[in-house]
Amino acid sequence: MRHVRDTAEAYTLLAPSLIGFLLFLVAPIFGVAGLSLFDWNLMGAPSFVGLDNYRELAADPEVWRSLFNTVYYVLLNIPAQTVLALLLALALNRRMRGGKVFRVAFVLPWMAMPVALGIVWSWIFDPRYGAVNQVLGMAGIDGPNWLTDPAWAMPVIASVNVWQYTGYTMLILLAGLQAIPHQLYEAAAIDGTTPAQRFFMITLPLLRPSLFFVLVTNTIGSFQVFDTVFVMTQGGPGGATDVLNFHIYQQGFQLFRAGFASALAMVLFGLILLVTAAQFLYFRKRTVYDFS
Amino acid sequence: MSRKIGLSMVATAALLALAACGGGSDxxxxxxxxxxxxxxxxxxxxxxxxxxxxxxxxxxxxxxxxxxxxxxxxxxxxxxxxxxxxxxxxxxxxxxxxxxxxxxxxxxxxxxxxxxxxxxxxxxxxxxxxxxxxxxxxxxxxxxxxxxTIGLFYSAKALKDAGLTPADLDGLTWNPADGGTFVKTLQKLTVDENGKRAGEPGFDPEKVKQYGLAMQAPTGQQDWWNFALQNGCKLQDKPWGRWTIDQPACVQAIQFVQDLRLKYHVAVPATVTNPPNGPSLDQVVGRGEAATAMDGSWMLRAFDTALPDGGFGVADLPAGPVGKGSVYxxxxxxxxxxxxxxxxxxxxxxxxxxxxxxxxxxxxxxxxxxxxxxxxxxxxxxxxxxxxxxxxxxxxxGTTMGYPLTEAADTYNVKALDIFNQVWLGQMTAQDAAKKINDEANAAIK
Structure with a gap:
């Protein structure tokens, strides 16, 4: 009987978030899946078109371009952000004067509003008056037109987001680092290991759970990049930063093709599901160490 | 990396659909x-x-x-x-x-x-x-x-510094071949950092302090549509008809706007003015980056705020090969x-x-x-x-042109914004841009 009561209690406690999850996540996903089978301009009556939207998007070069742009963005963003965050975490994972100040400073960008940041960064990257080109100009370098140059626009967007989210990633990795028992390093030092050996044989394996969490959540977030693009480039120049999420917005809320936009959203959903599943499998195969 | 989810955006649309079925909320x-x-x-x-x-x-x-x-x-x-x-x-x-x-x-x-x-x-x-x-x-x-309608807003100070009077802006003409008196006047109003004016020997087009003209238009209303009308271009074959902006008279008008920036160096570069992020033209003229601006009559109060008292006036647009004209x-x-x-x-x-x-x-x-x-x-x-x-x-x-009447306004407006931005930057030719927008806008007409 006690077991039943426990279960009931658990579900009672779960209920609020479960209802929220079903109502605001699961239901809309089904809603979008359904909508993706219709042609609807948001105003008139939707008409059923079966899989036409999916056929159209498979043959649409702009969709493929946005898919490529999204992957390009993820590849620019994730490695840079993770490596930078790891280096920062290692640097801050020691007793030092002012360490806490640095920690706060690195996390601050993460707390700021992406839209406001986008506007500020647009000024900083302004080709004529922006700080970046002013500094480059002092060094005698003629800086490019960052946000209007198709080759530079995406790296700029990616670097702004790296800057914004590295602090958050660093914080999680730092917590992971601090959970690694100190005795391991002492023992290894006695055995005459080099710092590099200690890093690769102790730190990295034991940091795996934190790295996994950071990689999975950041990758999902990266595939959904939107606000920086919306504020800084609107997908331009010439579609160079037209990522999937922006393309969905444009099709849905500027061209009012709700069905087509829903189909695109399902594609993005499927893509993220696949990548996340692959990450899960990769990390599951590795050993997990438990010191608790 | 936004926490905003594409799915959730479209989900909003789905919820809206539900709301639509349930009747309006108060x-x-x-x-x-x-x-x-x-x-x-x-x-x-x-x-x-x-x-x-x-x-x-x-x-x-x-x-x-x-x-x-x-x-x-x-x-x-x-x-x-x-x-x-x-x-x-x-x-x-x-x-x-x-x-x-x-x-x-x-x-x-x-x-x-x-x-x-x-x-x-x-x-x-x-x-x-x-x-x-x-x-x-x-x-x-x-x-x-x-x-x-659209007019040529000017900074009184910039005009005076160039030794021009407001009357000098009247009766200007342009043509696709050499830009005409319109470009000649704008050259006098374009000054580089060494004080040299466009057209003078030693003028450095890379280091311009003040340009003769500023243009900015998400659709074309305040820039190339006016030149198109003055060049005998028709945006559509008939009201509610098909787009015809790939015709030579239209392409020449688009080309002219690009030339003002990239060939004659008399117009503020697109890196500054391109919408949606560029500053509005009253700001550009107010900061002294441009001597004149093509803008709509609804902007008068903005120019009045951005410039000191008596600091600005409005002249007519130039006349093109087929005469004067403005979008109305x-x-x-x-x-x-x-x-x-x-x-x-x-x-x-x-x-x-x-x-x-x-x-x-x-x-x-x-x-x-x-x-x-x-x-x-x-x-x-x-x-x-x-x-x-x-x-x-x-x-x-006088001769005017209204907004095109079309079912494809959404498509034209969305496509034109990004594609013309590229033309003004010199990343696409006028001909390619015109064809691309024409094809896409016509495809959106059912």
Whole structure:
């Protein structure tokens, strides 16, 4: 009987978030899946078109371009952000004067509003008056037109987001680092290991759970990049930063093709599901160490 | 890496669909007998005088409160159409020729004809050219709010520094071959960091301090459409017809706008002015980066704010190979068909279309009024400030071109923004851009 009561209690406690999850996540996903089978301009009556939207998007070069742009963005963003965050975490994972100040400073960008940041960064990257080109100009370098140059626009967007989210990633990795028992390093030092050996044989394996969490959540977030693009480039120049999420917005809320936009959203959903599943499998195969 | 999810955005649309089935919710609430009306617009320059006049309206109608919702042009239409889909649109909103056809077809606008008849509103006071534009099959979906044409705004100081007088800006001509006297004059107004003017030996086009001209137009209304008209280009084969901007006369006009920037170096580079992130042209001229700007009459108050007293004037646009010409357009206010307060919304609309309101707005110098007799009030208000704005009126009476009437406005507006931005940057040729937009916009016509 006690077991039943426990279960009931658990579900009672779960209920609020479960209802929220079903109502605001699961239901809309089904809603979008359904909508993706219709042609609807948001105003008139939707008409059923079966899989036409999916056929159209498979043959649409702009969709493929946005898919490529999204992957390009993820590849620019994730490695840079993770490596930078790891280096920062290692640097801050020691007793030092002012360490806490640095920690706060690195996390601050993460707390700021992406839209406001986008506007500020647009000024900083302004080709004529922006700080970046002013500094480059002092060094005698003629800086490019960052946000209007198709080759530079995406790296700029990616670097702004790296800057914004590295602090958050660093914080999680730092917590992971601090959970690694100190005795391991002492023992290894006695055995005459080099710092590099200690890093690769102790730190990295034991940091795996934190790295996994950071990689999975950041990758999902990266595939959904939107606000920086919306504020800084609107997908331009010439579609160079037209990522999937922006393309969905444009099709849905500027061209009012709700069905087509829903189909695109399902594609993005499927893509993220696949990548996340692959990450899960990769990390599951590795050993997990438990010191608790 | 946004926490905003694409899925959730479209999910919003899905929820809107559900909401649509469930009938509207009451968010334009009425409490204690007082009704709050939502009134949506996109121009912050016009907002203050309109708001002031609306306070008068509220005084006369103590049971009605008006809440103004302001969104800039780029966001206005996506927001409004999403609200229309969710049946939560503002009770009264600004309407534009390029979206009006779709709205009237979808039945989201209130037919004013019976209300006009019932209250015996005198519609003969409005410019008939403007009033006709809002009628479809005997139904009336708006009364003229205002009208506008495009002019050449200039900085008086920049003109004086170049040894020019305002009269030197009159009677200029351009042509696709060598730019004509228009480009020659703009060269005199373009100065590099060493004080050399464009066309002089030693002029450095890479280090320009002040350009002769600034242009910025999300659709073409304030830049190349005017040159197109002056060059004999037709944007469409007929109203409601197919786009024809890939024709030579149109491509030449697009090319000319690119040439002003990249060949003659007399226009502010697109890296500065490209919408949606570029500063508005009153700012560009106000900061001394450009001597003149092609802009609409609705921008007068903005230029007045950005420049010191007596610091600016307005000249005519140049004439092209086939003569003078300007884009001519006007707006209206529409009543949302799904409003919960049709009676109060009609009261507000009557006020907005009334002589009293339009006179107040004209006196503030915001926009040329829809009521013809008030044009002199507007011109007089600016004359008192030392600005002669009658050029806009002359332009309206001359050769004009309206906004294209098409079902493909969304597609044209979205595609044109990014594609023309590339042309102005020199990343795409005028011919390729014209063909691309033409094809895509025509494909969107069912």
């Amino acid at each position: 968010d334009s609430g009425s409490s204690g007998g007082v009704v709050t009306l939502r009134y949506a617009m996109w121009d912050e320059v016009q907002k203050p005088p309109i708001e002031q006049s609306i306070r008068e309206f509220e005084k006369a109608h103590p049971n009605i409160k008006v809440q103004i919702e302001l969104n800039n042009w780029n966001d206005y239409w996506s927001k409004l159409q999403t609200q229309l889909a969710g049946r939560s649109a503002p009770d009264v909103f600004w309407d534009h020729v390029s979206y009006f056809p779709k709205f009237s077809k979808e039945g989201v606008l209130t037919d004013l004809a019976p209300l006009i008849a019932q209250d015996k509103v005198d519609t003969s006071v409005y410019d008939p050219k403007l009033a006709e534009g809002w009628k479809v099959d005997g139904k009336v979906y708006g009364l003229p709010k205002d009208w506008d 357009n006007g707006l209206t206010e529409a009543i949302y068909a799904g409003t919960e307060h049709p009676k109060e919304a009609w009261e507000l609309l009557k006020w907005l279309a009334s002589e009293k309101h339009q006179k107040a707005v004209a006196q503030a110098g915001a926009v040329w009024p829809g009521i013809s007799a008030l044009n002199d009030v507007f011109a007089g208000a600016w004359k008192a400030k030392g600005v002669d704005v009658t050029g806009f009126k002359k332009a309206a009476e």
